[in-house]
Amino acid sequence: MNIQDVRLAVVGLGYVGLPLAVEFGKQRDVLGFDINTRRVDELRAGRDHTLEVSGPELAEAAHLRFSSDPAELASANVFIVTVPTPIDEYKQPDLTPLERASETIGRILKRGDTVIYESTVYPGATEEVCVPVLERTSGLKFNVDFYAGYSPERINPGDKQHRVSTIRKVTSGSTPEVAELVDTLYRQIITAGTHKASSIKVAEAAKVIENTQRDVNIALINELALIFNRMGIDTLDVLEAAGTKWNFLPFRPGLVGGHCIGVDPYYLTHKAQAIGYHPEIILAGRRLNDSMGGYVVSQLVKAMTKRRIQVQRSHVLVMGLTFKENCPDLRNTRVVDIVRELGEYSIDVDVYDPWVDPAEAQHEYGITPVAKPQQGAYDGIILAVAHHQFAEMGAAAIRALGKSEHVLYDLKYLLAANESDLRL
Secondary structure (H helix, E strand, O other), X not given: OOHHHOOEEEEOOOOOHHHHHHHHHOOOOEXXXXXXXXXXXXXXXXXXXXXXXXHHHHHHOOOEEEEOOHHHHHHOOEEEEOOOOOEOOOOOEOOHHHHHHHHHHHOOOOOOOEEEEOOOOOOOHHXXXXXXXXXXXXXXXXXXXXXXXXXXXXXXXXXXXXOHHHXXXXXXXXXXXXXXXXXXXXXXXXXXXXXXXXXXXXXXXXXXXXXXXXXXXXXXXXXXXXXXXXXXXXXXXXXXXXXXXOOOOOOOOOOOOOOOOOOHHHHHHHHHHHOOOOOOHHHHHHHHHHOHHHHHHHHHHHHHHHOOOOOOOOEEEEEOOOOOOOOOOOOOOOHHHHHHHHHHOOOEEEEEOOOOOHHHHHHHHOOOOOOOOOOOOEEEEEEOOOOHHHHHHHHHHHHOXXXXXXXXXXXXXXXXXXXXXXXX
16 A cells, blocks of 8 residues: 555544544544544534644644544545553453454455554554454454554643654554555654554554553652651652752652553553563552552641541542643542542542543542632642642642641642642
8 A cells, every 4th residue: 555545544532543633634634533422523613622632723634524433434444543441440451442443443444454553552462452353353364455553652641742743653564564654654744753663562562661661660759758758858859969960860759640651561561471470560660659649648647647637527628630730631540549548537528620520520430529629628738730720829829728727738849848748
């Protein structure tokens, strides 16, 4: 297939798929497909509730059209799959969305077509899980009748500086010819350039270790914070001092959530265990990072107790619910660990987050954020997410939300050291 013959469809229009479809839609005809009809309707109306793409940017993608009708996919011959790959309650990979997307494509797959996956998976998943679904559903033979590629997403939700086109892209294909086609296709929109991996498995592995490396590094800093807190040393002071060395990595302690860093390591460890290797460091890092919500609450409760603040039936405000600052993304947010742990102490909790859709928070976590915090109402305040609105409030306005005697815990170093009572 020549690049001029490509008729493109992007399957899945979330945080990853929509920005990708928009960039391609500025240059070529693209079908943006999603099974969520409400999502398709809002995009047709020029709105994106994830805030990854603005109305003017959507309008700029003049060659992009949207549909939730699987029959319309038949007009395409290259499909880019950008559906979620979450973990289940047992922290095992949930490939259901990927398998269903593959089934949908398989029903209309034709000879000569190529399916490119961007969803984060473990090494081997594309050829071991997705390709068999395509073969079974289509009746076609892999690398004879149709082909596959893998180009891992590198979207950073809420980041307006590092966008699809400005982040270097790893590409791969199931044959040398397909690898070149995939690479050429992405080079049309990726101004930062591409890196053509030697195989699909290499590209899959590269993606999954990117966030595993970050997870382990953050786990180390979290453990250092636990140690320094016991020693009465300010962790940020230590990190800033160490950061004066040119090769010291600037990680900070905190909650590790989101759809990538808190999830991807489990895909790698799942595959490692399947081939008979038990990963020590990766899983230890995951356990430590997953324990941070409980640690934060224990520190808050200790501080309240020292001030003779009644813990049971006290009132605590958690500021922020999203997994990171200045974006509405609730996926795998670990702030919920803090909320649930506070509930174990019979503490009444208000959650305030101006970025969050209350209906989505209720649906995903059973949490309904308050529209506005109460003045002078709280025994404890936890600054859990560094939204710019909270930074703009300043210490005095945040303190004014607390009772005359309260504890302010700053998880994100949003305030100066002397403006809060606790920080990691």
